[in-house]
Amino acid sequence: MRRPPLPPLTRAAGFSPHQASVSNRCLSRCLSRHLHLHLHLLALILALSACQSPRTASNSQSPGRLRVIATFSILGDFAQNVGGDHIELKTLVGLGSDVHEFEPNPSDALSARNADVVFENGIQLESWLDRLYTSSGSQARRVIVSQGIPTRRITTGANTETDPHVWQDVANAITMTMTIRDALVAADPPNASAYQANAAAYIAQLQALDQEIMTEVGRLPVENRKLVTSHDAIGYFAARYGFQVVGSLLGTVATASGDPSAKVFAQLVRDVKAASVKAIFAESVTNPANMERLAKETNVVIGPELYTDSLGPAGSAGSTYITAMRHNAHSVVSALLGQQ
Ligand SMILES: [Zn+2]
Numbered sequence: 001m002r003r004p005p006l007p008p009l010t011r012a013a014g015f016s017p018h019q020a021s022v023s024n025r026c027l028s029r030c031l032s033r034h035l036h037l038h039l040h041l042l043a044l045i046l047a048l049s050a051c052q053s054p055r056t057a058s059n060s061q062s063p064g065r066l067r068v069i070a071t072f073s074i075l076g077d078f079a080q081n082v083g084g085d086h087i088e089l090k091t092l093v094g095l096g097s098d099v100h101e102f103e104p105n106p107s108d109a110l111s112a113r114n115a116d117v118v119f120e121n122g123i124q125l126e127s128w129l130d131r132l133y134t135s136s137g138s139q140a141r142r143v144i145v146s147q148g149i150p151t152r153r154i155t156t157g158a159n160t161e162t163d164p165h166v167w168q169d170v171a172n173a174i175t176m177t178m179t180i181r182d183a184l185v186a187a188d189p190p191n192a193s194a195y196q197a198n199a200a201a202y203i204a205q206l207q208a209l210d211q212e213i214m215t216e217v218g219r220l221p222v223e224n225r226k227l228v229t230s231h232d233a234i235g236y237f238a239a240r241y242g243f244q245v246v247g248s249l250l251g252t253v254a255t256a257s258g259d260p261s262a263k264v265f266a267q268l269v270r271d272v273k274a275a276s277v278k279a280i281f282a283e284s285v286t287n288p289a290n291m292e293r294l295a296k297e298t299n300v301v302i303g304p305e306l307y308t309d310s311l312g313p314a315g316s317a318g319s320t321y322i323t324a325m326r327h328n329a330h331s332v333v334s335a336l337l338g339q340q
Pocket residue numbers: 100165231232233253254255309
């Protein structure tokens with residue numbers, strides 16, 4: 001089942017009713033009193049900098065470069081690969097942090113105010129972004145990087161949600177790279193040829209990655225291709241590479257619930273036992289305690305931690321999107337083969 005196409009580029013003013021409803025729904029949860037304090041500080045900072053134009057207020061070290069924001073590390077990696085030295089990139093959500101539940105600070109607001117382009121995933125992933133954007137007074141062009149990608153719906157009990165984790169399918173990552181390329185070309189025409197060349201080189205690497213994952217998954221008998229994760233973050237990976245998602249601990253595409261309900265947990269225990277999986281998987285952005293409880297109750301091992309919603313630090317297996325996806329595929333296949 002597919003949703004209607006996502007809206008095109010969203011400019012400074014005039015959010016859609018859809019975006020407004022997302023913002024309102026998440027307001028009470030996402031905007032803790034810490035953020036309110038931050039926004040008070042932000043108002044003060046913006047008042048002090050009111051005499052400066054957005055173009056001159058930046059603390060940029062390279063004022064000639066296009067100022068780009070990516071909401072989280074995976075989009076940041078795509079943007080850096082395409083933008084190269086021609087962009088000055090700021091990624092808002094830090095490595096290992098949760099993009100679903102992010103709380104911006106005044107420094108993020110200043111970056112938004114000074115940005116030329118904001119790359120966001122969309123599909124309700126960044127519930128905090130509308131408020132940051134409006135409170136900062138940003139005039140940056142907002143680019144929904146998932147635009148044009150068919151989305152998946154996940155139903156758990158009476159609850160149906162649209163899965164925002166499109167990047168878990170490498171074919172979608174290629175589409176996202178093309179969207180980023182086109183937006184950078186539009187925002188900075190003098191460097192168009194560089195963006196196009198960088199994107200072509202990166203897309204070639206992504207195509208090779210896609211084939212590599214297909215080959216890796218080929219080692220695993222079809223009947224063993226079953227995934228259990230912390231939250232519903234890996235459905236696009238499963239659909240692309242032929243896995244069945246048995247279930248997830250939180251039973252939701254978001255992470256706000258923190259802990260599964262007793263009912264969801266009991267059902268998942270039954271499902272995991274019935275599926276006879278050899279391993280289940282925790283993710284780098286979620287608390288592993290509940291997954292350890294599930295492993296104990298089902299007598300199944302926990303596989304290596306997967307990179308789903310964030311890249312890992314420099315030097316880790318998940319330091320780039322390509323290495324993270326390679327790590328995830330190899331970890332899943334090896335663990336489900338009982339080879340870890
Ligand atoms: Zn997620």
